[in-house]
Amino acid sequence: MHNAVKRIGVLTSGGDAPGMNAAIRSVVRTAMHMGIECLGVRRGFNGLITGDIIPMDFVQTSGLIAHGGTTLFTARSEEFRTEEGRRKAAATCKLFGLDGIVGIGGDGTYRGLMEFCNQEGVAVVGMPGTIDNDIACTDYTIGYDTACNTALDSIDKLKDTMQSHERCSVVEVMGRHAGHLALYVGMACGATAVLIPEKEIDFERDVVEPIRAARLGGRTHFMVIVAEGVGSSYDVAAKIKDATGLDPRVTVLGHVQRGGSPSARDRMVATYMGYNAVHLLAQGKSNRVVAYKDGEYVDFDINEALAMRKGIDENAYRVLRALTGVAAE
Numbered sequence: 001m002h003n004a005v006k007r008i009g010v011l012t013s014g015g016d017a018p019g020m021n022a023a024i025r026s027v028v029r030t031a032m033h034m035g036i037e038c039l040g041v042r043r044g045f046n047g048l049i050t051g052d053i054i055p056m057d058f059v060q061t062s063g064l065i066a067h068g069g070t071t072l073f074t075a076r077s078e079e080f081r082t083e084e085g086r087r088k089a090a091a092t093c094k095l096f097g098l099d100g101i102v103g104i105g106g107d108g109t110y111r112g113l114m115e116f117c118n119q120e121g122v123a124v125v126g127m128p129g130t131i132d133n134d135i136a137c138t139d140y141t142i143g144y145d146t147a148c149n150t151a152l153d154s155i156d157k158l159k160d161t162m163q164s165h166e167r168c169s170v171v172e173v174m175g176r177h178a179g180h181l182a183l184y185v186g187m188a189c190g191a192t193a194v195l196i197p198e199k200e201i202d203f204e205r206d207v208v209e210p211i212r213a214a215r216l217g218g219r220t221h222f223m224v225i226v227a228e229g230v231g232s233s234y235d236v237a238a239k240i241k242d243a244t245g246l247d248p249r250v251t252v253l254g255h256v257q258r259g260g261s262p263s264a265r266d267r268m269v270a271t272y273m274g275y276n277a278v279h280l281l282a283q284g285k286s287n288r289v290v291a292y293k294d295g296e297y298v299d300f301d302i303n304e305a306l307a308m309r310k311g312i313d314e315n316a317y318r319v320l321r322a323l324t325g326v327a328a329e
Helices: 020-033 044-050 083-096 107-120 144-165 180-189 203-216 233-244 254-258 264-282 302-307 314-323
Strands: 007-012 037-041 053-055 100-105 123-128 168-173 193-195 222-227 249-252 288-293 296-301
Touching: 007 020, 007 044, 007 083, 020 037, 020 100, 020 264, 037 044, 044 083, 083 107, 100 107, 100 264, 107 123, 107 302, 123 264, 123 302, 144 168, 144 180, 144 222, 144 249, 144 254, 144 264, 168 180, 168 233, 180 193, 180 222, 180 314, 193 203, 203 222, 203 233, 222 233, 233 249, 264 288, 264 296, 288 302, 296 302
Parallel strands: 007 037, 007 100, 100 123, 123 288, 168 222, 168 249, 193 222
Antiparallel strands: 037 053, 288 296
């Protein structure tokens, strides 16, 4: 089989996500299987500029599938946003003989790959790696399931202590500007209320009344999940105190949600996506994004992918409102 590329590089960019190492492993081992050499580019696009590049093979990827974080490190590169920075990166690719790049990350990674491809003509393929699950072209992003389970584990522990003290807990989860993580976790933990940025918030209807309904139903502890894109969880707690007289405790889970060994789902999705990414480059395709859509692994042009918009799961939101006692609209 003739491959359109002989040597490729793989990098991770932007925020880290569980499963990135599994994706790196898949890219490296798929490339080796196809007779393509694969090098690891460390510290994202900065590594392409500075030549921070290492060989990758079975030894470097042994056991990597179970590790959280990214063995190649990750960073955001302001220099790569400039034409001069991308020219330096192209010179590095020429020096190392790289004729293709696989980039694992979010929308910012995709934009960087697209601009690099358009300006310098280097073949590129992107893979969705972010715990936020906010990339529109794909139903699922690498790291999302693990982050949900990490948050859920922490929240379940908080519920134990909140129940013991008969208190209200306000928990802020990550997600950047999206509420997918908060919605999923809120449903899974049986939250009293969930606030997400995609929906206009009526505080009386969406928070206060569900707390009152729960109290009338015999509950003495309450769990309110707040997506970070909504705003300050401390402000939410203050409003709850003013409206109900409760004294909420705030917990910001923060970056703990990005850590940990990836779940089985994240390992499998990362593996399939890495395999498909290498095959796209081998077929001579470029400026593509690997995605999981409607139960299948597909790919899109990066320009098309970036133009898409992703909304919240409306069915999940309806179910959530029903189970938290919010009246149907």
